[in-house]
Amino acid sequence: MANTISVRYLGHACFEFDFNGTKVLMDPFITYNPLAKHINIAELNPDYIILSHGHEDHVADVAHIQQQSGASVIAIVETAAWVRRQGVPGDKVMEFNFGGTLNLPFGKVKMVYALHTNSTPDGAYGGVPCGFVFTIGDKKIYFAGDTALTLEMKLLADLNLDWAFLPIGGHYTMDMYDAVKASDFINCKNIIGMHYDTFPPVTIDVEEAKRVFTDAQLNLTLLAVDESMSL
Secondary structure: OOOOEEEEEOOOOOEEEEEOOEEEEEOOOOOOOHHHOOOOHHHOOOOEEEOOOOOHHHHOOHHHHHHHHOOEEEEEHHHHHHHHHOOOOHHHEEEEOOOOEEEEOOEEEEEEEOOOOOEOOOOOEOOOOEEEEEEEOOEEEEEOOOOOOOHHHHHHHHHOOOEEEEEOEOOOOOEHHHHHHHHHHHOOOEEEEEOOOOOHHHOOOHHHHHHHHHHOOOEEEOOOOOOEEEO
């Protein structure tokens, strides 16, 4: 059976994956992102919404999109508790933790380490931020979430990742230079950048980013908002 995977960039760290017909939405922050003002969230109909952590620039639209789509929401335990407090039905919230792997109809999702902070928009403790490794057929994709450079990334080196989604904006996460080091740690040459240019602290020199990745013999893709590509 053909393994058909694509992704659409919805701005900041929000991506909509299509895993062989199953829609998986990551970290929905669209309504409050001026760069994504042309995206109509009423048209989003994911089967799953996955949250890397509870900061507002990653969860702002989760309740609205879940309500209209009936999606299942996946998150670390404490962030999942906040999701329930937003009125999302308990049977639509899937919580798990580090070391855990969810076996879902579209493939596997493993929770992996991220170095960041985590609270929910109401100021509550959100647990620990995380990243995810997706195994979809013969493809493996790493979504780092918000993270600094961390040695734990080396634990992913033997997975033979096909793609990695890495933050490159600096200030709140690692910058483009640390992302190059991260690419070496995880042993992945195909990188899609995220968490940059949304607001002034994370504005980057795009040409410089392209240069430092090219100089490191890495393939950096910077998608325009609403642009899609096959993986």
